Amino acid sequence: MNTSDAAGLADTRAAKRKFKSEMSMAFVLVGIALIFEVLGWIFVGTSFLGNDQRLSIIILQVSVTGILAVGVTHVIITGGIDLASGSVVGLSAMVAASLAQGSADVRALYPGLTDLFPLWPIMAGLLVGLITGWISGFLIAKTGIPPFIATLGMMVCARGAAKWYTLGQPIGLLTPQFTWIGKSYLILGFPVPLPVLIFLGVAIISHIALGYTRYGKYTYAIGSNPQAARVSGIDIGSHLIKVYIVAGVLSGLAGVVTAARAASAQP
Known part of the structure; x- marks a missing residue:
């Protein structure tokens, strides 16, 4: 084998690896959808993909999870983990819902803070x-606390704060201006x-931030080799705080969307 043949074989293998790494998850998702389509016709006698109501419910649920996953992805890229994201969603939903109750609700959690302009509950979450x-x-x-321990503690604190904030009571009857x-x-x-x-907007902004900004370069650098990133002049501590803030804000956004979609919140 001459040099040109070896180079061509190497390029072919690299192209195959690139194709697999980028498209493998897409193929998995398509395969899962086809499997459920077949099972739908076998056991129910109806189409899985052709049911608009079923698909809309699934897409709604996945969109909230997707918002949450985008923030956790930033944390994972740095080599960390965020166990508190789900509990923060609950706490944010409770706080936002408590400020979005209608004034006609005699069971309002805080009667003096009802029927507010929707921007305030959103900002609170x-x-x-x-x-x-x-x-x-x-x-x-x-x-220097490991991310697993720190976020595990925050998970318990956020879950307890959600129950303490509302005394374990659910919140309902939110204003139409918020539930839209x-x-x-x-x-x-x-x-x-x-x-x-909202999820698509968050995903696009995240893609641009990670792929084309200094924030993204620092995030990947810290996850690849923290020591090299430190030697390169990156303030690892400051950047990690930014990454966890991004994950927290997106968890708060997921909580707001969850409360608005359900028109209620549970501690």
């Missing part, structure tokens, strides 16, 4: 996520759930 993310990042970056975030709207004649658009 995001602020809860930001604070919890900053605390987790600070503990990891400044005290979780509804579907006609776009070009097709019903499109707003949470899906």
Whole structure:
């Protein structure tokens, strides 16, 4: 084998590896959908992919999980983990819902803070996520506590805070001005759930941030080799705090969307 043949074989193998790494998850998702389509016709006698109502419910659920997963992805790239994300979703949903109750609800958690402009409940939910993310990042970056332990503690704290904040009571009867975030709207004649658009926006912004900004380069550098990143002049501690804040804010956003979609919140 001459040099040109060896180079061509190497390029072919590299192309195959690149194709597999980028498309493998897409093939898995398509395969799962086809399997459920076949099972739907066998056991139920109806199409799985052709049921608009079923698909809309699945897409809505996945969109909230996707918002949450985008933030956790940033943390995982740095070599860390965030166990508190689910509990932060619950806490953010409770705080946002408590400020989005209608004034006509005699069971309002805080009667003096009802029927607020929707921006305030949304900002409150995001602020809860930001604070919890900053605390987790600070503990990891400044005290040397492993991410598993720090976020595990935050998970328990957030879950307890959600129950303490509402005394274990559910929150309902949210204003229509707030619940519109979780509804579907006609776009070009097709019903499109707003949470899906939010998820797509978050995913696009995350892709740009990780692939084309200094933030993304630092994130990958820390995850690949923290020692080399430190020698290169990257302030690892400060950047880790930023990464956990991003994950916390997205968890807060997922909580807001969850509360708006369900028009209620459970501690």
